[in-house]
Amino acid sequence: MTGPDAPAALRATGLGFRYRARGGWTLRDCGFTVPGGRITALVGRNGAGKSTLLHLAGGLLHADVGELRVLDTVPGTREARARVSLLTQDKPLYPRFTVADTLRMGEKLNSRWDRAAAEQIVREGGIPLAARVGELSPGHHTRVALALALGKRPELLLLDEPMADLDPVARGEITATLMAEVAERGTSIVLSSHVLPELEQTCDWVLVLRNGSIELSEDSDALRENHAVVTGHTDQNDALTGPHTVVHRRVGGRQMTALIRQRGPLRGDWHVERPRLEDILGGYLQAGDEVRPADSERTEAAA
Numbered sequence: 035m036t037g038p039d040a041p042a043a044l045r046a047t048g049l050g051f052r053y054r055a056r057g058g059w060t061l062r063d064c065g066f067t068v069p070g071g072r073i074t075a076l077v078g079r080n081g082a083g084k085s086t087l088l089h090l091a092g093g094l095l096h097a098d099v100g101e102l103r104v105l106d107t108v109p110g111t112r113e114a115r116a117r118v119s120l121l122t123q124d125k126p127l128y129p130r131f132t133v134a135d136t137l138r139m140g141e142k143l144n145s146r147w148d149r150a151a152a153e154q155i156v157r158e159g160g161i162p163l164a165a166r167v168g169e170l171s172p173g174h175h176t177r178v179a180l181a182l183a184l185g186k187r188p189e190l191l192l193l194d195e196p197m198a199d200l201d202p203v204a205r206g207e208i209t210a211t212l213m214a215e216v217a218e219r220g221t222s223i224v225l226s227s228h229v230l231p232e233l234e235q236t237c238d239w240v241l242v243l244r245n246g247s248i249e250l251s252e253d254s255d256a257l258r259e260n261h262a263v264v265t266g267h268t269d270q271n272d273a274l275t276g277p278h279t280v281v282h283r284r285v286g287g288r289q290m291t292a293l294i295r296q297r298g299p300l301r302g303d304w305h306v307e308r309p310r311l312e313d314i315l316g317g318y319l320q321a322g323d324e325v326r327p328a329d330s331e332r333t334e335a336a337a
């Protein structure tokens with residue numbers, strides 16, 4: 035189902051998870067809604083909790099506190115498993131199976147199996163159906179795992195760094211396949227990635243995790259509209275506080291460049307540019323590493 039009545043792809047309320055009962059929280063107090071029928075980029079620094087969140091959504095882990103729903107169902111239940119595909123980073127497949135065996139297994143296990151779609155993904159990669167999975171290159175292994183995940187015709191596809199092993203041509207082909215899935219079937223896709231430029235044309239929703247907490251859950255176009263990259267003299271620093279929020283700031287000499295969430299008109303003399311999604315995500319990822327004017331002045335004084 036697509037449109038305004040479509041169920042949210044993911045919905046979390048007060049979600050918390052820790053790997054050991056006495057360990058620290060890997061995910062803490064996460065609350066967000068990812069609308070259905072979108073391609074959502076799940077972004078965060080190493081160790082932020084992206085894989086953990088995807089494993090929870092795929093029903094491989096269970097929340098310690100709070101609630102997570104996928105397509106309005108409980109992750110890991112029979113209904114959720116029928117409607118959700120999760121491709122983990124290790125992309126487990128049987129190494130002794132041939133590619134053809136693997137696709138046949140997909141067909142046996144899934145009542146909605148789309149053989150043509152699965153075979154097309156394999157064929158596009160030039161992978162022989164008779165090849166043994168254990169002898170495939172990592173990129174071809176990823177392709178077969180994706181064919182299995184997509185052949186199931188899921189309503190929600192969860193992908194943990196799916197492009198990491200793929201060559202640039204394969205990345206383009208798989209991206210086009212994913213975008214066609216959303217456009218033609220209204221499939222919801224949530225994919226984690228560190229390759230920010232590739233998200234620019236693909237993703238229409240963004241979920242940013244920072245140290246296990248949700249930093250951002252927002253529409254990509256809205257983010258582009260309500261953020262600005264401003265450059266000007268450092269003595270105007272105070273003009274950026276108040277209604278605006280400085281996400282990240284870099285100072286060089288007496289000039290500063292800042293990514294801001296802009297609320298209303300800007301005071302002062304600034305050169306203003308509309309940021310790309312990549313700039314916005316990069317700014318949020320670096321937010322804790324902010325270089326403040328005072329730091330830069332100390333550096334200059336010491337030089």
Ligand SMILES: Nc1ncnc2c1ncn2[C@@H]1O[C@H](COP(=O)(O)OP(=O)(O)OP(=O)(O)O)[C@@H](O)[C@H]1O
Binds near residue numbers: 081086
């Ligand atoms: N099986 C595990 N047992 C204990 N701790 C774990 C386990 N898996 C992950 N963690 C810890 O949980 C935190 C979040 O890890 P996670 O893999 O979810 O992050 P990530 O954002 O996917 O990172 P990356 O970008 O490096 O893939 C890290 O501190 C990690 O060390």
